[in-house]
Amino acid sequence: MLDSLLWWLTSPLDYGFMRRALAACIALSLTAPVIGVLLTLRGMSLMGEALSHAILPGVAVSFLLAGFSLPLMMLGGLIAGLVTVAMAGSISTISGLREDAAMASLFLVAMAAGVMVMSLSGSPLDLGHVLFGSILAVDTPTLLLVTLASSAVLITVAIAFRALVVECLDPGFLTLQGRHAGWFHALFMGLVVASLVIGFQTLGTLMAAGLMLLPATSARYWSRRLEGMIAIAVGVALASSVTGLLASYHLGLPSGPCIILLAGVGYLASLLAGPRGGLLQRWPPPRRRQCPALPRHRGGS
Numbered sequence: 001m002l003d004s005l006l007w008w009l010t011s012p013l014d015y016g017f018m019r020r021a022l023a024a025c026i027a028l029s030l031t032a033p034v035i036g037v038l039l040t041l042r043g044m045s046l047m048g049e050a051l052s053h054a055i056l057p058g059v060a061v062s063f064l065l066a067g068f069s070l071p072l073m074m075l076g077g078l079i080a081g082l083v084t085v086a087m088a089g090s091i092s093t094i095s096g097l098r099e100d101a102a103m104a105s106l107f108l109v110a111m112a113a114g115v116m117v118m119s120l121s122g123s124p125l126d127l128g129h130v131l132f133g134s135i136l137a138v139d140t141p142t143l144l145l146v147t148l149a150s151s152a153v154l155i156t157v158a159i160a161f162r163a164l165v166v167e168c169l170d171p172g173f174l175t176l177q178g179r180h181a182g183w184f185h186a187l188f189m190g191l192v193v194a195s196l197v198i199g200f201q202t203l204g205t206l207m208a209a210g211l212m213l214l215p216a217t218s219a220r221y222w223s224r225r226l227e228g229m230i231a232i233a234v235g236v237a238l239a240s241s242v243t244g245l246l247a248s249y250h251l252g253l254p255s256g257p258c259i260i261l262l263a264g265v266g267y268l269a270s271l272l273a274g275p276r277g278g279l280l281q282r283w284p285p286p287r288r289r290q291c292p293a294l295p296r297h298r299g300g301s
Contacts, residue, residue, distance in 0.1 A: 020140065032198075039213070039216065040217060041165075041226075047192070058077045059076050060115075135201075210264075211259065214236075214266065236263065236266045244258035
């Protein structure tokens with residue numbers, strides 16, 4: 001039994017493409033959930049999903065102009081995401097519309113434009129690769145690029161962590177400390193875009209937000225402390241990535257959907273059994289205590 005389990009865990013590592021895919025999964029799992037926790041604290045979870053689609057036009061235009069060049073596709077996706085963030089912020093400032101509502105409108109237009117541009121290449125395979133990713137196709141230069149970009153995002157978060165958290169919880173207090181809250185909000189949105197761009201090669205633009213948001217929302221059912229949520233979210237992402245990658249190899253299933261589905265299983269398990277608001281903690285509902293009836297006073301004449 002133990003030998004079979006050891007073979008199941010180690011046999012895929014005999015192949016170089018599996019080792020590179022595993023390293024890419026680890027790099028993404030150490031980066032995306034940290035951004036996801038900060039995103040959920042701000043109540044902007046759907047913003048991450050919208051931005052994952054908003055990078056598609058930049059990726060598509062870069063692919064159409066330069067072919068399958070990952071650095072240029074990542075640069076195009078980064079530019080498209082930042083432009084979308086700037087447009088959403090401008091619309092919100094000018095019209096008073098909520099930023100997430102403006103983003104929802106823009107990402108639909110951006111996604112349609114991206115699919116239209118990709119269709120001009122004439123290859124459904126290319127469109128599928130961009131939309132759904134291909135983590136098993138990660139080569140050495142791609143792995144190096146993903147690792148360096150993930151490291152840059154983590155270092156930036158570490159340097160500005162305190163200010164990012166304060167801006168998330170109380171922007172006014174950050175302004176009183178002599179720091180402009182708007183700049184840190186813009187920095188954070190840039191980090192969200194960068195994290196999504198890093199993940200599109202492996203998980204595609206449609207599922208890049210999955211590894212960012214699902215572990216982060218799972219962690220909220222296990223801890224109320226920020227450092228605890230970050231540690232749990234990273235652990236859930238690592239477990240989902242490694243197990244999903246191994247399952248996809250042994251069962252012949254697509255790797256990206258396997259990883260995201262396992263992250264979804266982790267979320268459902270947390271929703272059910274998590275000690276911080278899980279359904280089992282709320283069931284049965286506590287009975288409302290009733291005050292004993294007071295004796296009625298009988299007045300005499």
